[in-house]
Amino acid sequence: MSMTHKERxxxxxxxxETDRPPFQATFTPEFAxxxxxxxxxxxxxxxxxxxxxxGYDLERLTGQDALQVGAGWVTNYYLxxxxxxxxxxxxxxxxxxxxxxxxxHYTNIARNPLRDDDEAAMAYKAPDPTxxxxxxxxxxxxxxxxxxxxxxxxxxxxxxxxxWALRGLDTLMMDFYINPExxxxxxxxxxxxxKEACCQLVRRGVDMxxxxxxxxxxxxxxxxxxxxREYFKPRMEDIIRTIKGxxxxxxxxxxxxxxxxxxxxxxxxxxxxxxxxxxxxxxxxEILAKEYGDRLCFFGxxxxxxxxxxxxxxxxxxxxxxxxxxxxxxxxxxxxxxHHVQLDTPIENFFSLLRTIGIxxxxx
Amino acid sequence: MEDLLARIAECVELGKINxxxxxxxxxxxxxxxxELTLQALEAGLSPADILxxxxxxxxxxxxxxxxxxxxxxPQVLMSAxxxxxxxxxxxxxxxxxxxxxxxxxxxxxxxxxxxxIGKNLVxxxxxxxxxxxxDLGVDVKADKxxxxxKAHPGAYVGMSALLTTTMVNMEQINAALKQQFPGxxxxxxxxxxxxxxxxxxxxxxxxxxxxxxxxxxxxxxx
Numbered sequence: 001m002s003m004t005h006k007e008r009x010x011x012x013x014x015x016x017e018t019d020r021p022p023f024q025a026t027f028t029p030e031f032a033x034x035x036x037x038x039x040x041x042x043x044x045x046x047x048x049x050x051x052x053x054x055g056y057d058l059e060r061l062t063g064q065d066a067l068q069v070g071a072g073w074v075t076n077y078y079l080x081x082x083x084x085x086x087x088x089x090x091x092x093x094x095x096x097x098x099x100x101x102x103x104x105h106y107t108n109i110a111r112n113p114l115r116d117d118d119e120a121a122m123a124y125k126a127p128d129p130t131x132x133x134x135x136x137x138x139x140x141x142x143x144x145x146x147x148x149x150x151x152x153x154x155x156x157x158x159x160x161x162x163x164w165a166l167r168g169l170d171t172l173m174m175d176f177y178i179n180p181e182x183x184x185x186x187x188x189x190x191x192x193x194x195k196e197a198c199c200q201l202v203r204r205g206v207d208m209x210x211x212x213x214x215x216x217x218x219x220x221x222x223x224x225x226x227x228x229r230e231y232f233k234p235r236m237e238d239i240i241r242t243i244k245g246x247x248x249x250x251x252x253x254x255x256x257x258x259x260x261x262x263x264x265x266x267x268x269x270x271x272x273x274x275x276x277x278x279x280x281x282x283x284x285x286e287i288l289a290k291e292y293g294d295r296l297c298f299f300g301x302x303x304x305x306x307x308x309x310x311x312x313x314x315x316x317x318x319x320x321x322x323x324x325x326x327x328x329x330x331x332x333x334x335x336x337x338x339h340h341v342q343l344d345t346p347i348e349n350f351f352s353l354l355r356t357i358g359i360x361x362x363x364x
Numbered sequence: 365m366e367d368l369l370a371r372i373a374e375c376v377e378l379g380k381i382n383x384x385x386x387x388x389x390x391x392x393x394x395x396x397x398x399e400l401t402l403q404a405l406e407a408g409l410s411p412a413d414i415l416x417x418x419x420x421x422x423x424x425x426x427x428x429x430x431x432x433x434x435x436x437x438p439q440v441l442m443s444a445x446x447x448x449x450x451x452x453x454x455x456x457x458x459x460x461x462x463x464x465x466x467x468x469x470x471x472x473x474x475x476x477x478x479x480x481i482g483k484n485l486v487x488x489x490x491x492x493x494x495x496x497x498x499d500l501g502v503d504v505k506a507d508k509x510x511x512x513x514k515a516h517p518g519a520y521v522g523m524s525a526l527l528t529t530t531m532v533n534m535e536q537i538n539a540a541l542k543q544q545f546p547g548x549x550x551x552x553x554x555x556x557x558x559x560x561x562x563x564x565x566x567x568x569x570x571x572x573x574x575x576x577x578x579x580x581x582x583x584x585x586x
Contacts, residue, residue, distance in 0.1 A: 095503060097475075097529050104529065169481055173438035174445065177379070177387040218555050218572070220433045227438065281555075305556050309528050344529045 005065035006207070009150035012331045013251055013274065013297050020358040021328050021335040022065035022150070024299070029078060030104040030343045032058060038347060038363050047078035048340040049154060053137050056145060063359030066334065067145055068152035068210065069138045071197040072129075073162040073190070078107050087127050089113040090165045097343075104343040112168040114186070121167060121182050126189040129196035135204055142205040153201030155194050156212030156255055159235050162190040176227055183231065191235040198243050208251045209243050210276070211236070216258020218282055225262040233263075237270040244271060253299055257339075258282050268295050276300045277338035278327065280319070285326040298327040299334040302353060308337055309344040313352035320356045365409060369418040372400045372450070376422025376492075377429075379442025381449050387442060397422075397446040401453050411457035412464075415494060419447055423492030427575035437485065444488035451491075458496075466494040467585040468519035470512045472504030475533040479526035482554055486522060489574035495581065506540040513545055520581065522551040523567070531556050535565040542566060549584065551577060 003011070009022040026048035027035060033043060039061050046054040049070030056067050076086040083093045091111035097104050114121040142151050157165070163186040164172045175183040198209050213232070215222055240252050253274035254267060259282040264275065275292075277300030278285060285301060301323040302308060307315050320335070327333045335357055341350060351361055374380075375397035378388050382396035395403070397419070404414050426443040429435045457463045469490045473483045480502050491497040498516055500508055513519060521541060525531035534552050541548050552567040562570035571577040 097527075097533075099529055099532075170441055170484065173441050176438055177442055178381075178385050217437065221436060223438050224436045227436075305528060342527075342529055344532075 004148050006146075006148060006150045008065050009207075009334065012334060015294075015297070015331045017331055021324065021333050023062075023354075023357055023359060024064050024066040024068070024152075024334055024336045025059075025062065026068070026337075026340045027058065028104060028340045028343055030102065031341050031345060034101065034343075034347055035062070035350075038351075049075050049077060049156075050137065050141075051075035051079075053140065056141075056149075061362045063354060063357075063362070064149075066150040066152050066208070067141060068154045069141045069201075069206075070154045070156070071134055071138065071201055072155045072157065072194045073165065074154070074156040074212070080107075081105075083110065088162070088166065099342075099344040101343055101346075109165055112164070112166060112171070114166045115168040115171055118179070118182060122185055124166065124186065124189060126193040129193045129200070134197070135200045138201050138204045138206060146205060146207075150208065151206045152208045152210050152253075153198070153204075153206035154210045154212075155197050155201070156210070157190075158194045158211045158213050158239070159187055159191045159232060160213040160215065162194070163187050166190075173223065176223070176231060187231060187235060191239065195239045195242055198239060199246060202243055202246045202250055206250065208253055208274070210253040210255060211239065212255030212276075214255075214257040215263065216256055216260040216279075216282060219259050221260060221262045222258070225266075228263055229266065233266055233270060236267075240271040251297075261287075264288075264292055264296070268292065273297060274299050274334070277336070278323075279303065279305065279338050280323075281305055285323055289326040289329060293327065293329070293332060297332045297334070300336045300338045301327065301333070302335065302337045304337045304339045304342055304345070308349055308353070309342060309346075311349065313349065313356075316349060316353050317356045320353070365404075365407065368400060368404045368407065368409065369413065369421075371395075372397055372404065372414065372418035373421035373425070375400060376419055376443050376446045376450070377425040379426075379439055379446050381442070381446045397450040398453070401450040405453065411454045411462060414450075415454060415463055419450055420492065420494050423447055423489065424578075427489055427493070427578060431573050431575040437481070440485060440488070444485075444492060447488075447492045465496045467581065468496045468498060468516045469522060469581065470498045470500065470509065470516060470519045471522040471524070472500035472509065473502040473524045473526075474530055474537055475503055475505045479524075479554075482526065483522075483524040486524065486553065486574045486577060489578055490522075490581065493578045493582070495585075504537075506537040509537055510540055510544055513541065513548065520549050520551065520585075522553065522577070524552075525554040525557060528556045531561070534567065538565050538567050551580075553577070 008018050011018050012022050032046045085091045092107050093110040095106045095108050251273040255276040274297040278298050307319050380391045380396040382398040430440050471487050487497045487499050523534050550567045551569045552562050559570045
């Protein structure tokens, strides 16, 4: 059975069996460097949201079936090597960390500009999402690789995370209760910006829009499900309806870390096609398959919080089989690490994942 | 009098900060933890009673509910805010010694890690249960933990991390603390941290939530 990368993803998302599950992965900048060395590629900076054009050599050499391009606030991660303020006003700092495989850097939020200023928060306006230059890479990606590969437009931090970057997570959480007007205003701004970004990407021909907002904690939802239904469900429903209105064939995926059982039924109701990232530390793939497998596809599952950095190739194989026989049963699963592959991952663990999936090792 | 303490506890449990805040809706326009604490002081209740039989009872209740997944982070934040607003009016009694803390707890997110929501929750719950909390913030190096213990002899130490790439720093921090202060009691927590990891690096306790940690503290400081 020979099929293109794109066909493999489309079939899997139609709940059809494929020769192997489709695969997708993103890398922190320093892990990408290590991979480049494995493939004898010249060093270059790249970040996992593909804000700029880095080519897609690493993705293609690691047998990925879906290629992704980012838009929206999330592309402010890894923006500069020194501290910076993004165009939304959020201040960032650079935090180095050590691993057995060298030093890495995260960019982290240093200051939430609207934290202590209710007046500024009420007057806040998001930047202009219609600037064509924000979508040039998406256009190029569809044009150069859209025949052969499945193209994902990634619009993470869609509503909640970009709003709390501005206001502070704890402050926004209390705003829900004591300052609902302010919370609604900020969520309107972030949702409207990212809805427009989704439309821009859909018009340029992406196959999937990958929304995201981390809503889960390790063993429950981060916020009361009722609060989610009040503040987030209608806004997400609007975004999904708008995307499908432009092109009903575009699939919508949603990234939310952690334990999200409480809202999965709601997500299906508002038209979600694919749930990501399925952290098995927090949710059981067998339960997901049994309860939702006929109505939802899954994307992720390979644990970056445990198995990939700390496990053995045997652990990786066992986890893969567990996923393939649950959420991957009869299609419906894009195999992927649960987050960017981190620098603390042994390189052979990553390649043993590829071998386990059935992807050829293209190092030579 | 007992009624006033029970109402203070209820305000903390439900996150009713003061009269002006509209949350929870069913208590709109009613006195909150702040007003009731002032009334209790005026009525001659001892600050120690207000703390241990009012405020702390409320925090314990919300802590147990959080542990049982009956409430979520935003509600705990509201309770902590009600507690801390009331505590401001008791501050001078801590300073003049008429109210004793149960102990001191030093906490920080370890070097390289900037995630502080879990750490802040633990800090709020520990403070809300009658301990003095010395919060070192995020990205805290071993030296800073050591300095803090020097300044607060006998304090317990809690270390937090969210990332696998930074939790490894706990080992070195724990070792530095144990070497300089052999009797020190250390706690570790955060999403990727496990009992096994705590054992491996020689930390005394791992807990997967703030309420468990408070229960251990209450046991060992009694």
